[in-house]
Amino acid sequence: MFQGRRLFASSAKWTNRELIYKEYGEPKNALSLLLKERDDQAREKQVLVKWIASPINPADINQIQGVYPVKPKLPAVGGNEGVGRVVSSLNPNFQEGDLVIPAQSGLGVWRDFGMHDGGDIFKIDPRFTMEQAACLQVNPSTAYRMLKDFASLGKNDLIVQNGATSAVGRYVIQMCKVWGIQSVNVVRNRDNIDDLKKELKDLGATEVFTEEEFVKEGKGFTNAKLGLNCVGGKSSLMVSRSLGRDGTMVTYGGMSKQPIQVMTGPFIFKNIKLAGFWMSDAYKHNTFDRKEMYDEILEMYLANKLETVKFNKIDLANYEEAFEAASNGGSKQMFFNDN
Known part of the structure; x- marks a missing residue:
């Protein structure tokens, strides 16, 4: 009543x-x-x-x-x-x-x-x-929707993201671990980089690289189904370079205040797609089952597979x-x- x-x-x-x-x-x-x-x-x-x-x-x-x-x-x-x-x-x-x-x-x-x-x-x-x-409304939901809506991701598929220390980035890492998806994560260099790498790997990251390291090491990752970009500029260029055939780079932020960059060759010959995502707009258009998403996120919390x-x-x-x-x-x- x-x-x-x-x-x-x-x-x-x-x-x-x-x-x-x-x-x-x-x-x-x-x-x-x-x-x-x-x-x-x-x-x-x-x-x-x-x-x-x-x-x-x-x-x-x-x-x-x-x-x-x-x-x-x-x-x-x-x-x-x-x-x-x-x-x-x-x-x-x-x-x-x-x-x-x-x-x-x-x-x-x-x-x-x-x-x-x-x-x-x-x-x-x-x-x-x-x-x-x-x-609940913003960061874990943003991570969930981007992983669900822009690529058909299965076990051992690869995603690459920059801004991995952000709240969304951390949720992406944890959800990838739950779903068996490999995550390669790019972060800015800093004094405590070794501690940060350990922290993200403890959350479930497959690999963690600084932007400088990824210029070289990123050449070994060229088959990602999904790239997530919240930085822009040269960092988005590195993410786009990692995409495989028909891969998609989703931009949900622009922390560097620089335009998105994409590798011309892969963009043309690999049929790479670029998309933008804004959680507020997704709610407004109601294109998904909100309760279903929240219920699945809750189950991760209850199973201690997700932390805020x-x-x-x-x-x-x-x-x-x-x-x-x-x-x-x-x-x-x-x-x-x-x-």
């Missing part, structure tokens, strides 16, 4: 914190924490959600800066991804206690409570931990500290409010 009687049959008030921006700019200048007494009249099919956890993703920062394709009407509450629990519902599809995530980008989850239409949220399995659920990226949990009130850490390339930040 849905909890229609418990949700504000008449107006009800509660104090709500919302992290908002009234104009585009750098987060440290544009964001402010709004405290207000809210008086909301529930309408048919609405759901009251307590938002519990939400990571700070690069897309969130880009959205506040005004350079992200999804632009909510200003003033807007920040936060595209997160998890909440239904407090009460006038929608028969949701019950008190349900675990929910946003159905699309732009909902604005950096708040204590939100009143939402049923179509704006998506119910997920309660066996997800809060940390797993909070980052590590986050520093921080209260919404300390948002300035969180964004300072995020902008300085420190640990990944997650707003957390499970009181």
Whole structure:
């Protein structure tokens, strides 16, 4: 039974914190924490959600800066991804206690409570931990869809990716291990490169090379069915060089801010394909069974075959500290409010 009687049959008030921006700019200048007494009249099919956890993703920062394709009407509450629990519902599809995530980008989850239409949220399995659920919508789903949708990958098939230290890259490595796919991973050189290589191999990477190493070693990998590019520039050139006949390079980011590059010979004579992928757009067009994908990801978590990226949990009130850490390339930040 849905909890229609418990949700504000008449107006009800509660104090709500919302992290908002009234104009585009750098987060440290544009964001402010709004405290207000809210008086909301529930309408048919609405759901009251307590938002519990939400990571700070690069897309969130880009959205506040005004350079992200999804632009909510200003003033807007920040936060595209997160998890909440239904407090009460006038929608028969949701019950008190349900675990929910946003159905699309732009909902604005950096708040204590939100009143939402049923179509704006998506119910997920309660066996997800809060940390797993909070980052379910973007990174593991992006990895899953790219591995499933752009090539018919079987056991011992080969994929090559750059940006392997990214959150998506780490999920790609782990899912490849689960499905028996060989993954060759390219990373930037750094002082702790040996430790990093061990870390990625412990996750399940078949091979890990620096970009400099892959210029030479990559010549031994020319039959990949799938290449994943989130860097662009010369790094994308190396990925495209590794593709076999009818292989596909999928671009889902451009961290170098350089154009995509592709080897002319393989592009012509191997019939290489180039594709772009944006998870928000995939959700919008609803081209796959979302519940099926989430269920399979959950099974990997439950079997301890998948682990989340590590986050520093921080209260919404300390948002300035969180964004300072995020902008300085420190640990990944997650707003957390499970009181």
